[in-house]
Amino acid sequence: xxxxxxxxxxxxxxxxxxxxxxxxxxxxxxxxxxxxxxxxxxxxxxxxxxxxxxxxxxxxxxxxxxxxxxxxxxxxxxxxxxxxxxxxxxxxxxxxxxxxxxxxxxxxxxxxxxxxxxxxxxxxxxxxxxxxxxxxxxxxxxxxxxxxxxxxxxxxxxxxxxxxxxxxxxxxxxxxxxxxxxxxxxxxxxxxxxxxxxxxxxxxxxxxxxxxxxxxxxxxxxxxxxxxxxxxxxxxxxxxxxxxxxxxxxxxxxxxxxxxxx
Numbered sequence: 001x002x003x004x005x006x007x008x009x010x011x012x013x014x015x016x017x018x019x020x021x022x023x024x025x026x027x028x029x030x031x032x033x034x035x036x037x038x039x040x041x042x043x044x045x046x047x048x049x050x051x052x053x054x055x056x057x058x059x060x061x062x063x064x065x066x067x068x069x070x071x072x073x074x075x076x077x078x079x080x081x082x083x084x085x086x087x088x089x090x091x092x093x094x095x096x097x098x099x100x101x102x103x104x105x106x107x108x109x110x111x112x113x114x115x116x117x118x119x120x121x122x123x124x125x126x127x128x129x130x131x132x133x134x135x136x137x138x139x140x141x142x143x144x145x146x147x148x149x150x151x152x153x154x155x156x157x158x159x160x161x162x163x164x165x166x167x168x169x170x171x172x173x174x175x176x177x178x179x180x181x182x183x184x185x186x187x188x189x190x191x192x193x194x195x196x197x198x199x200x201x202x203x204x205x206x207x208x209x210x211x212x213x214x215x216x217x218x219x220x221x222x223x224x225x226x227x228x229x230x231x232x233x234x235x236x237x238x239x240x241x242x243x244x245x246x247x248x249x250x251x252x253x254x255x256x257x258x259x260x261x262x
Contacts, residue, residue, distance in 0.1 A: 002216065002220075004135060004139070005139045007220075008136065008140070009139075010210060011206055012146070014210055015075065015077060016209045017206050017209045018072075018075065018077070019072060019077045019078075019079070020080055020202075020206070020209065021206075022068040022069070022072045022077075022079070023072070023080045023081075023082055024086050024087075024088075024202065025064075025065075025068045026066075026069050026072075026079060027065070027087065027089075028087070028088050028089045029062070029065035029068065030061070030062060030065035032061035033058045033059070033060075033061035033065060034058070035058070035098075035099070035101075035104060036054055036055065036058025036061060037055065037062075038104040039054050039058075039099065039104065039114075039118050040052075040054035040055040042104065042107075042108070042109055042110045043109070043110060043115065044109050044112055044114075044115070047115050050115065050167065053163060053167075053251040053252065054118075056251040056254070056255055057160055057163065060159075060160065060251075060255050063156075063256075063257070064153050064156065066258050067149045067152070067258050070258070071145070071146070071149060083201065085197070085198070086202050086205065088194060088198045091194045091198060092125070092190070092191065092194050095190050095193070095194060096190070097121055097186075097187050097190045097191060097194070098117065098118065098187070099114055099117060099118055099121070113179070116168070116171055116179060116180060116183065117183055119167050119168050119171070120164075120183040120184045121183075121187050122160065122164045123161070123164035123165065123168060123184065123187075123239070123242075124184065124187040124188050124191050124239045124240075125187075125191060126157060127161060127238065127239045128191065128239075129157040129161075130154070130157040130158050133150065133153055133154035133157045134154055136150045136154070137154045152258075156256075158250075159247060159250035159251060160250070160251070161245075162245035162246070162248075163245075163250045165242055165243060165244070165245045166244070166248065166249070166250070168180055168184075168242055169244065172242065180242075181240065184239070184240040185236075185240055187239075188236040188237075188239040188240050189232075191239070192228060192231040192232060192235070192236055192239075193228070195228075196225070196227070199224045199227075200221060203220050203221065204217070207220075
């Protein structure tokens with residue numbers, strides 16, 4: 001039976017597919033950590049009070065990257081080079097979503113609009129991350145090897161999403177509502193396209209590693225295209241709504257250390 005749980009289980013059970021999965025995840029999280037660290041360092045004077053939360057966001061992302069690397073080491077595996085077509089973070093930048101790495105690499109302070117762009121980009125991508133981790137938590141929260149990692153990362157992603165809602169609402173109250181909605185819509189429509197392309201690329205690599213028959217690969221690709229069609233039509237709207245989060249000041253404290261994997 002072809003189900004999300006069975007698909008994940010198949011990928012996790014094979015060393016080579018697990019190695020690619022963790023390498024892709026670790027690379028994206030580490031890149032997110034660098035981006036947030038730079039944004040915190042370059043925050044404008046008017047938003048310096050926000051810088052510790054941005055830094056905390058980055059520290060969490062770095063931690064997630066280390067967790068995926070630790071999961072690889074526990075199985076005696078080394079990371080592999082991430083194929084370009086599966087690099088979600090870099091493809092988002094390629095299509096102009098979020099702040100460009102060239103800008104973050106300079107020593108020029110960001111503008112207030114840049115911070116809004118960062119938060120809107122994060123609100124969209126953290127929606128995706130939160131949903132993906134909740135799915136993994138549903139199936140693998142009690143897994144002997146993955147359980148702790150999945151629970152911790154899922155909780156962090158929910159915190160990140162709450163933080164984005166809270167800070168964007170703060171900016172909206174100060175008169176930036178139209179700008180926020182415009183950037184959110186642009187980010188959401190771009191993200192769903194990148195997510196579709198990356199999903200197709202990842203499934204193609206996994207299929208070749210695991211020897212999936214053509215019929216199975218075709219069904220999975222059709223499913224990815226169907227999700228994109230739904231998101232392009234109406235699903236993107238869940239990524240642009242802003243509501244007061246239940247978790248207030250979610251990134252107001254220090255980052256929680258990564259668990260040890262023996």
